[in-house]
Amino acid sequence: MALSWQRLQFLQRWSPTRHLSAAAGIALSILRSPSSFIAVFGSSIIVHLLTALAAWCAARAVGADLPLLYSLYLVSPVVLLTVIPISIAGWGVREGAMVVAFGYAGLAQSDGLIVSLLFGFGYLVLGIAGGLVWVLTSNGRDGVSPARVVN
Numbered sequence: 001m002a003l004s005w006q007r008l009q010f011l012q013r014w015s016p017t018r019h020l021s022a023a024a025g026i027a028l029s030i031l032r033s034p035s036s037f038i039a040v041f042g043s044s045i046i047v048h049l050l051t052a053l054a055a056w057c058a059a060r061a062v063g064a065d066l067p068l069l070y071s072l073y074l075v076s077p078v079v080l081l082t083v084i085p086i087s088i089a090g091w092g093v094r095e096g097a098m099v100v101a102f103g104y105a106g107l108a109q110s111d112g113l114i115v116s117l118l119f120g121f122g123y124l125v126l127g128i129a130g131g132l133v134w135v136l137t138s139n140g141r142d143g144v145s146p147a148r149v150v151n
Helices: 001-005 007-011 014-033 032-061 069-079 093-104 109-137 148-149
Strands: none
Touching: 014 032, 032 069, 032 109, 069 093, 093 109
């Protein structure tokens, strides 16, 4: 349904719905192009695998007994829960979900909390680094400055 928003002309009147309509048009063009679809689908699978690998590395760093296969099964649902808009950047939700996931897997729940905190701090550091790179390199070169995106 959301992909058909591009065809509804009355949605072009308001800024938020205009942007949603444009996003729907881009998503539809990606879905219709096999090469674009394969690239986006492949990239998303790789991102999920790397996320599970990052959590497994965090577990190994603190000596938690988290097998790689468990990490592949447990981390993706936890990351999915963190996008629920009830906290800032998933803090608290991720920790609770990881503790529960570790408990269900028969692992130490305290290890789940530690892994989740390391995972969250890793995302925080990467986000700060990416934000700095964006602010320092994109000012005017491609026509999109950070100030324009926020407004």
